[in-house]
Amino acid sequence: MASIEEEAKSEPESESEALKPAKRRRRPPKAAEVAEDMQKVKISEKETKNTKAKKKENENPDLEEKPKKSKSSPKKSPKKVSPVVKAEPIEEKKNDDEAPVSDSESPSSSEESSLKKPAITAAARKQVQAKLVSGGHSYPDWPTGSPVPYAALCKSFSLIENTTKRLEKLQHTSLLLRQVLRLTPNELLLVVHLMCNKLAADFEGIELGIGESLLIKAIAESCGRAIDKIKSDHNQIGDLGVVAQQSRSNQSTLMFHKPKQLTVARVHDTFLKIAITSGGGAQNGKVSLIKQLLASAAKEGDEAKYIVRALEGKMRLGLAERTIEVALSQAVVTWEQEKSDKKPSLAQLQEAEEILKGVYSELPSFEVIIPALIEHGIYNLRQYCRMQPGVPLKPMLAKPTKAITEVLDKFENKTFTCEYKYDGERSQIHFVSKTSKIDYPKTAVDTNKIDKGVAKIFSRNSEDLSKKYPDILGVLDSWIKPGVESFILDCETVGWDKEEKKVLPFQQLMTRKKKDVIVEDVKVKVCVFAFDLLFLNGKPLVKETLQERRRLMYESFNEIEGQFSFAKAMDGNELEQIQSFLDESIKDSCEGLMVKMLLGSESSYEPSVRSINWLKIKKDYLAGVGDSLDLVVVGAYFGRGKRTSVYGAFLLACYNSSKQTYETICNIGTGFSEQVLEEHYKALSEHVIDRPKPYYSHSTGNTHAPDVWFEPKMVWEVKTADMTLSPKYRAAEGLVDSNKGISLRFPRFLRIRDDKGPEQATNARQVAEMYRKQESVGGGKKGVDDDFEY
């Protein structure tokens, strides 16, 4: 630790110079750089191709204007292409909206106004397309039918990473997927999974069990470098993947035998092996699997980089599932049209996107969707992939609201409703009775289970929590009224105090066991608060209005005290009503309110899209309301990814005036603009010290120490949602609990308090006071002081 600190402060000059290259790499390249890069890629590609001989038919015809007129002549001079492309410079607008390949004849439609995403102008899209087409950049190529080389995927990753333009990212992604469809369609699923960086659908529960530590160990061993070296490189470069790649390319090339080319299949297979390695010696086993992969990675190129990033779970491509869905839909529809020598029209591309997004949101499993896509085509996809009890759908989310008036603005003249936002765990409960006689549509999903009944519960992120809540699943039968044979409910599961008949804090709910739970042994009882019904008796309800879904929910279920309730709702539309309902929700130990449209098409359940239709109000969102503290910056952590070369997070403390100590209270890493981060870095670098002051009270152990310590100088105003008793932080230790300090839930930076010295920071006594006040409100020791100032 000391060595790192010293490096950081002893030679700030050379250090920051050294950082430049790495930093540059992470910053969005300028347009010119992009163009240059593309050119490079293209040239090298051409070379490879020539050596590879023919393969001509493998080249993507869509890159040219017409398949036949392949301008295989290396010069991708824009002029050459311009006749075809420039024909529709700017006014051609919507024709090309969404169309990756559509320089040709998209039927000019009149639906301009109905196009979604007006934010991205058609003209902009047009330009991007023109650039891509005229650039004529090639993309990875391999023999038909042979395994997809991992290098091909990495090449696309690299292109994707090196542009900030979303349309270009989409384009590169879609091109690769098309190539896979054309050459090795049976590996499409693997490729898509690796792009999303998942091994399987979320509900399968496959975990790598690999984190930073093991990864560093593996890189060190694999490249023959010291672990500390890797760590300090990591601190400077801010990306373990880059560290691995550099380490590997610098590796003295002792062994001559060139490793066999990595394939997508092998990488995926090794990831799976890493995931299932468990028990004694598992860590060594995982490390050695990683080492094998790294050893097979080419020294040139980016294979090692992306392998490591994948294992770390941070691809940092600026590309994720949502964009991949779009790219996949475009790739498939283009591929389908290609078979009959046609190009997809704009309308077709849009329809495909809508279909795939819709299907994926209701059945988020590429394992099911991709085979169905290939076998039945995208326009038949809905028939084969439908919402189905037993498979979680993506939950609808909500946006934070900064003022209650914002709610009124958004929902002006609309009918809406407010519901309690319970502080628990989002749960999607699926049920099919064992005796159900409803004929469920045969879909691509295995329906055997349905025949035997279904009782499952899924988390917000589609993890299967059925093992955690046998106490809930065992009583589903008792919730339903006669005639209900199947359902999917959207709920919040909250800890429940049976004696006091009130909800328990989130922290208590979290102490429940997650595996091998036996109903009789459950310590933390729970109550389920249902707020939406997505599926009933064989029928999806997501297209219905909320009012209708709620009506069906109310009429299909029985409330059971302390076990199953409907979320408390209020349909009043006046500001005062909302305000007092919000106050009430907080007195009832809730986080605040959810606000939802009740009627109209916008009140349908749209998984993870158009989330603007739901709003959430919490008191700490509202400006000037909620708890804020003025805290002293005593330490910091080096930033990663886009925060490379500045501090990415900071350690804060409150002041204990009785003991004259600074007691740590939380880390903080959000609320900073990029500019503010740079300013903090500059300002704080002057206050770096070798070791913590003796009057700093912080957890012992390497794990909890920041990368650098500071003199107590800067004071920041920080906002928080809640205070918690902490096993790690020391604020107000002894004032509320003899062993535990207090920490903050959801801390975020508000602003610098130049006007305050460190000793004017929030005092430990004040922290304790705030904690007690919160307890008295949420804990329901009614009447102490529940006056909020709004």
Next chain:
DNA sequence: GGTGACTGCCC
């Protein structure tokens, strides 16, 4: 059998 580091997943 206990502890601490690490990981994944809740928020």
Next chain:
DNA sequence: ATTCTGC
């Protein structure tokens, strides 16, 4: 979870 940012 919260927040910021480029498109």
Next chain:
DNA sequence: GCAGAATGGGCAGTCACC
């Protein structure tokens, strides 16, 4: 406004190690 990527506290589970 979307989609993505920075980052927070803190719990149970797993494994290494004593």
